[in-house]
Amino acid sequence: MQNKIISKQDLVSFVNNLIKEKAAEEIVGVKASDGKYAFGELANASELCLDYDVTLLPPKKYFLPQKETVLKFKLGAKPSVEPVADAKSIIIIGVHPYDIKAIELCDAVYTSTNPDPNYLLKRNKATIIGVDCLNPNPKAFCPSLGTAIVESGFDLMLTDIGDSYVVAVGTGNGDKLLNKYAKTKAATDSELAQRDNQRRQALGKYKVSLNMPSSEVPGLLEASWDSPVFKEKSETCLSCGSCVMVCPTCVCFDVQDDIALTLDKGERYRQWDACMLVDFAKVATGENFRDDKEKRFRHRMYRKGMYLITRYEKPGCVGCGRCALACLAQIASPAETFNLLKEAS
Amino acid sequence: MKPKIAFFDFTGCEGCQLEVLNFETELVDLLNLVDIVNFREAMTERSDDYDIAFIDGAISTESDIARIKAIRDQAKILVTIGSCSSLGGVNCLKNFYPMKEVLKIVYGKDAKYYNTIPARPVSAVVPVDYSLPQCPVNRFEFINLTKALLLGKKPERPNYPVCVECKLAENGCVFDKGGTCLGPVTRAGCGAICITNGRHCWGCRGLVDEPNINSEKEILKEHGLTVEDMLKKFRIYDGWLEVSK
Ligand code: SF4
Ligand code: SF4
Ligand code: SF4
Ligand code: SF4
Ligand code: SF4
DSSP states (O other): OEEEEEEHHHHHHHHHHHHHTTSSSEEEEEEEETTEEEEEEOSSGGGOOSSOSOOSSOGGGGTSOSEEEEEEEEOSSSOEEEEOOOOOOEEEEEEOHHHHHHHHHHHHHHHHSSOOHHHHHHHTTEEEEEEOOSSOOTTOOGGGGTOSSOSSSOSEEEEEOSSEEEEEEOSHHHHHHHHHHOOOEEOOHHHHHHHHHHHHHHHTTOOOOOSSOGGGHHHHHHTTTTOTHHHHHHTTOOOOOHHHHSOTTOOOEEEEEEEOTTSSEEEEEEEEOOTTSTTTTBOTTSOBTTOSHHHHHHHHHHIIIIIHHHHHSSOSOOOOOHHHHHOTTSOOOHHHHHHHHHHHO | OOOEEEEEEOBSOSHHHHHHHTTTHHHHHHHHHOEEEEOTTTOSOOOSOOSEEEEESBBOSHHHHHHHHHHHHHOSEEEEESHHHHHOGGGGGGGGSOHHHHHHHHHGGGGGGOOOOOOBOGGGTSOOSEEEOOSSOOHHHHHHHHHHHHHTOOOOOOOSBHHHHHHHTTOOOGGGGTOOOSGGGBBOOSTTHHHHTTSOOOOTTOBOSSOOHHHHHHHHHHTTOOHHHHHHHHHHHHTTSGGGO
């Protein structure tokens, strides 16, 4: 992989050039938001925060929006249906490695069996400029899952080495953007050594880790179906859905129709839905396959630690810690539950 | 024939009826589908012939009881709109004082001319078919319910807490900012508007079907609330319910 150096000053110019020259229809990046951080439209490079810990929602929202119209229909004598899918070209700046891993998982989910046109249209128009996470949040446990550093899945990847960034060039598209809009130079061996050093130091800052190799988690879960840990941990669960709404590897949605007040036309939309919510596994006849919080809690742990990995051979949890930060009952961290199960096994 | 709908107000601030009138664009379409035969805020004619009765306001006098029973007898479908009629709402704050004292506080020396009973939701007096709590009523929810009734569909209401919509709106959590919030036990459907606008959730949409009240109370305690503070918080809208006692 090609590695370049861009000074901090020049990175500001690069981002401002992208914005001014409209290098894509939307230029978004990490900004301070409501006391935390969030991906949002950039009006100026000065808004960009590249030393953030974690964003409230993952960048998944650009490919699978919280709520999205998927078709329009007409009723009456001549009923008709028209699929709706649109996408703008977008450059997303400041994606952390764990979120890149999560996007790779979403890609697998949304392409493997029945390719999802709405997701793919948006995904294929996206450029990802990553940044290494040097200030992990206190609930993150990426190193245990191998998601703290990535070698692919980005167009460009930045690492802060003080006065400048090392830029790893992941794709031809990334290379073109640099050539057109940025001033860079080739990275020297000592600058690359500095990058390694920065990454190594960051690995030492994580406060949570798995007490076993991640490869053991699926087997551990398989053997723990009847463990009392699930009941104990889920006692205080509010079924509030915060853990699943903020998760970059949650991929579920609900589909609803909205009929106009004229009763002759309407729209079908989808909205994020998730397994920790009481009615998620309720079917039309009224039965609920996961009718208590223990079952829902266990299901989520199995999703994150076993089902997704087995099916897609990619981590089903990337260790970003968002769920644990969001959970008011302080029970949502998969690492904590996996560790408890390990101790009990 | 178009179904006839009627609006009746009991004890409340009339904010709910005003909210329904606020529709402007939708109101015209609505009038193509239904006949409004009784709406004190908007018209002077009255009729006692109607199919769907929309009720706002809580029941808080003996005469309210007789009146709501008569409406129930007449209506095929009875819907409560707003927190007062659906939950009892803010009116139930008075239930925590002796009724005599309440009358004296409000009417002073004229208290003897009035009667009052502990405030209660409509459902405590007559069966209610559908409830749309929110203070004031959510007009989109009102329209959606009306559409569903006209189409013969089961009206859907979210059975998950406000936190879901709060996360979808990408708000920072009130608890992280040093505040407290009833979002984790309150039924969503408002789009978490209060939090999105910089406040917290007061619980005006009532509780979800399976609220984990113990856990919510534990969290409120951890964030500095005393038992007394907590009850005060729940009593604003849920005064009629066990959680406030
Ligand atoms: S389960 Fe939690 S830690 Fe894992 S990816 Fe989802 S939000 Fe992040
Ligand atoms: S685990 Fe925590 S965040 Fe998730 S639903 Fe339960 S209480 Fe909410
Ligand atoms: S629910 Fe709120 S807006 Fe409606 S009548 Fe009661 S106090 Fe007024
Ligand atoms: S602010 Fe309130 S509604 Fe939003 S996530 Fe926090 S507790 Fe839930
Ligand atoms: S956020 Fe809470 S108080 Fe505000 S409208 Fe929604 S349910 Fe009512």
